[in-house]
Amino acid sequence: MTILKAIYYFHLKLFIPSLILGIIAGSLGWMEHDHFSIQKMAFGYWITSLLFHLFIYEVDRKKEYIFYYNLGLSKLVLWISTFVIGLSLYLISLLL
Amino acid sequence: MSELHIDSIQKSFNNLPLLTDIFIKCNTGEIIGILGRNGSGKTTLMQIIFGSIPAENRYINVDGKMILNQFDHINQIHYLPQFDFIPHHLRIKNIIKLYCNKLNTVKMFENPIIKPLIDKKINQISGGERRLISVYLLLYSDAKFILLDEPFNGIAPIQRENIQEIIQEQSQFKGFIITDHDYRSILKIATKTILLHDGGTKIIHSNEELVEWGYLNEL
Numbered sequence: 001m002t003i004l005k006a007i008y009y010f011h012l013k014l015f016i017p018s019l020i021l022g023i024i025a026g027s028l029g030w031m032e033h034d035h036f037s038i039q040k041m042a043f044g045y046w047i048t049s050l051l052f053h054l055f056i057y058e059v060d061r062k063k064e065y066i067f068y069y070n071l072g073l074s075k076l077v078l079w080i081s082t083f084v085i086g087l088s089l090y091l092i093s094l095l096l
Numbered sequence: 097m098s099e100l101h102i103d104s105i106q107k108s109f110n111n112l113p114l115l116t117d118i119f120i121k122c123n124t125g126e127i128i129g130i131l132g133r134n135g136s137g138k139t140t141l142m143q144i145i146f147g148s149i150p151a152e153n154r155y156i157n158v159d160g161k162m163i164l165n166q167f168d169h170i171n172q173i174h175y176l177p178q179f180d181f182i183p184h185h186l187r188i189k190n191i192i193k194l195y196c197n198k199l200n201t202v203k204m205f206e207n208p209i210i211k212p213l214i215d216k217k218i219n220q221i222s223g224g225e226r227r228l229i230s231v232y233l234l235l236y237s238d239a240k241f242i243l244l245d246e247p248f249n250g251i252a253p254i255q256r257e258n259i260q261e262i263i264q265e266q267s268q269f270k271g272f273i274i275t276d277h278d279y280r281s282i283l284k285i286a287t288k289t290i291l292l293h294d295g296g297t298k299i300i301h302s303n304e305e306l307v308e309w310g311y312l313n314e315l
Contacts, residue, residue: 003170005194013185066181069148070237071194072170 006071007081011049013056014082018049042093046086053082097124098159098240100173100271105144106153107137115141115151117296122241122271127263129286130275131300131311136292138275139178142243145273146175158240174239178246180226184219188229191218192236200236207232209255228255235262241271248278260285279306 025044029037057064057078065075105118114137122128132138143149145156147166156163158172174195182191192204192214204210210232213221221229231247244263248256256278263272263285276282283289289300291309298309306312 002194009183009186009190009194013183061183063177063179063181064183066148066175066177067183069146069166069169070174070239072167074166077166 002071003073006068006073007078010068010073010078011081011085014049014052017052018045018086021045021048038093038096039090042086042090046090049082049086053079098271099123100241100273101155101157102145103155103157104153105141105151105155107140107144107151113295115144115295119297120273120290122273124240124269124271125267125287127267127272127274127285127287129279129282129289130273130292130297131279131282131289131306132275132292133311137295138292139245141292142175142245142273142275143177146173146243148175169239171239173241173243174234174237175243176230176234176245176247178249180223180230182218182226182230182233185217187215187217188221189214191229191233195233195237197238200238204232204236209258224250224252227251231259232262235259235266239270241273242266244272244274244276246276247274248276248281256281279312 022041022045026037026041029035029040065078068078100120100122102118102120102122105115106113107115118141120128130138130141140149144151144154147156147163147169161168163169163172188210189205192201192210196204205214209228213225213229218226218229227250231244231251234242234244234247247259251259260281263274266272274282274286283303291298291300291306291311293309293311298305300306300309303315307314
């Protein structure tokens with residue numbers, strides 16, 4: 001439970017900026033198909049969350065990793081969580 | 097009672113050996129103070145024990161179980177770095193709940209220094225308060241062994257005494273390894289003092305030995 005909560009707190013920082021760029025990506029659907037594209041939004045979220053992870057945690061706030069290491073989360077696990085959450089959202093969007 | 101066993105740590109920088117002959121054993125109830133000059137490798141040693149930097153060789157064992165990766169650290173070893181490491185977007189109460197068990201969460205919530213800050217986010221408090229929260233968080237955190245890297249740095253004298261008392265109180269349940277340039281604070285609470293000298297650990301039996309090893313000019 002603690003680990004899941006820690007992963008949730010880690011992703012809070014990535015969620016809003018990635019969602020905003022995901023919505024912008026989804027809005028591009030209007031240019032192609034005359035409607036908002038959930039698939040494009042989810043794909044946009046997936047890619048931008050990885051980019052925000054890179055810029056926020058690897059460049060700007062690198063020292064915060066220690067906070068998560070103390071809770072048993074390695075850098076690799078956190079990267080995998082960003083990848084898997086984004087991928088899961090994209091796969092769900094394909095089913096809608 | 098738990099036992100942390102640290103042995104055979106080797107670490108070099110640019111082919112220059114920094115740590116070569118390290119042996120530390122810490123049990124629940126022990127407060128081990130590590131002293132050493134600037135550049136002697138105190139922080140590097142802490143980071144290697146914690147696993148946040150690699151070493152050419154390391155042997156870290158808690159209660160007979162090797163600590164090989166971050167996952168093995170869960171509730172075993174926690175580390176307070178010298179720098180600000182707490183995410184700024186989190187509320188203090190949520191951080192406490194994440195790090196501490198129920199009993200220590202209540203203790204922290206009732207602490208007169210922390211109580212007024214409890215609903216604030218880390219980015220809403222001052223640098224000094226942030227350091228204080230970090231230190232308290234680690235002292236009360238739910239792990240068998242706590243590594244404290246310069247816990248007294250940037251802390252007001254009255255708070256230092258408070259921190260020393262909490263370390264002594266919490267050492268009933270866990271082991272502490274502390275390094276700080278405030279050697280008086282270390283000597284006051286340490287049950288065992290170790291000097292890091294020429295890449296190795298020397299157990300200090302009396303304060304006079306600190307002068308003999310060249311750590312202090314005089315007592």
